[in-house]
Amino acid sequence: MKCRAFYNEKRLDIFLAGLTGAFMLFSLAACAGGNYGTVEWNRELDDAFVSYQVLPDHRYYITGGYGAPSAILAIHNDYLLENSANLWVPVPDVDSSHVKKWIDNLSPEENFWEGGEFLAAYILSPNGDRVGAWYSGQRHTTVQFMEGNRIKVYTPDLKPAFGGEDKEAMTTKP
16 A cells, blocks of 8 residues: 555655656746837936926826826837736827826825835837837836737826826815
């Protein structure tokens, strides 16, 4: 009996090791199969955002609330944003007054991320080409490139308290 129990345990160990190895191989293959870009922090781009400049030939999107978004995204017209979950809100015909409203409504008390300030970054393709811009208090995001010049940019974590309404609307007393 002891011999049979040992045999079954050894077989189970081999099976579990094989299953774990297959899972790890599958996970690595899934990650390696992606076509990912990066973000590159840039002080000049940050200055452009805080001086309310609009990037030419870019479509703008926001997430986290119109009045004080948790991120502003600008994607070059040569690319299409993959937004099937509707987490990014397109903002047509953006001008400096839109950017001014968003930037002026962002302040440290609404920034719940570690960095304490909103910063701008260029979105880079896997080849290092600039394809857009990101402005947020969250320092990290995932940028995935797909066929047909489609790009998927993950939204930052949602802010827990500030709902994105205008500060004036939030502080005005009846």
